[in-house]
Amino acid sequence: MTPAQIELTGQIVGVAAMALIILSFQFKRRSMYYIMQISGNVLFAVSFLLLGNVAACLMNAIGIVRGIIMILLGNKRKTWALVLINALFVAGTVFAGTVGGGGWGCVVSLIPQVAGTFSMWYGSDNAIRWIQLCIISPLWLVNNIFISLSYGGIICEAFCMVSAALYLIRMTDWKKMREGLAKRK
Numbered sequence: 393m394t395p396a397q398i399e400l401t402g403q404i405v406g407v408a409a410m411a412l413i414i415l416s417f418q419f420k421r422r423s424m425y426y427i428m429q430i431s432g433n434v435l436f437a438v439s440f441l442l443l444g445n446v447a448a449c450l451m452n453a454i455g456i457v458r459g460i461i462m463i464l465l466g467n468k469r470k471t472w473a474l475v476l477i478n479a480l481f482v483a484g485t486v487f488a489g490t491v492g493g494g495g496w497g498c499v500v501s502l503i504p505q506v507a508g509t510f511s512m513w514y515g516s517d518n519a520i521r522w523i524q525l526c527i528i529s530p531l532w533l534v535n536n537i538f539i540s541l542s543y544g545g546i547i548c549e550a551f552c553m554v555s556a557a558l559y560l561i562r563m564t565d566w567k568k569m570r571e572g573l574a575k576r577k
Contacts, residue, residue, distance in 0.1 A: 445542075
């Protein structure tokens with residue numbers, strides 16, 4: 393395959409990955425959500441590999457392991473698993489930085505993965521959305537725009553940010569907020 397064909401294939405796989413990730417938000421059962429997220433991570437790992445971003449490929453591959461562990465543990469999350477997953481992310485970053493020549497792109501893909509792991513492990517639904525909105529999606533957007541130029545990744549993160557923002561707006565108790573502001577006056 394020519395470099396142009398490899399890039400086009402990477403972009404197509406990235407769009408398919410984006411579709412799976414977006415579809416995952418439609419499932420009520422957490423296990424189906426994780427299965428769809430894992431499937432999207434598989435495709436994003438392949439997409440980033442084809443686009444030449446070893447660090448993002450590894451972060452998504454480790455994200456697959458994270459999803460499988462979360463399915464297996466269910467609500468009985470263990471500290472050893474959290475430490476193991478984050479150690480894998482750091483090891484993957486070091487590997488990508490030294491062997492794959494990932495440079496600063498390694499950090500851009502490491503931080504959102506570690507933040508995402510902590511938010512899924514310990515966060516409330518609101519905390520997970522805030523972390524998605526303020527840390528995870530913005531850093532993956534930097535990766536998708538400046539490092540990989542992944543069109544599927546850009547659309548996916550934009551969708552995740554809009555989705556998280558809409559959830560937070562829906563969950564805001566506007567009446568309590570107005571009452572609190574009125575008390576300050």
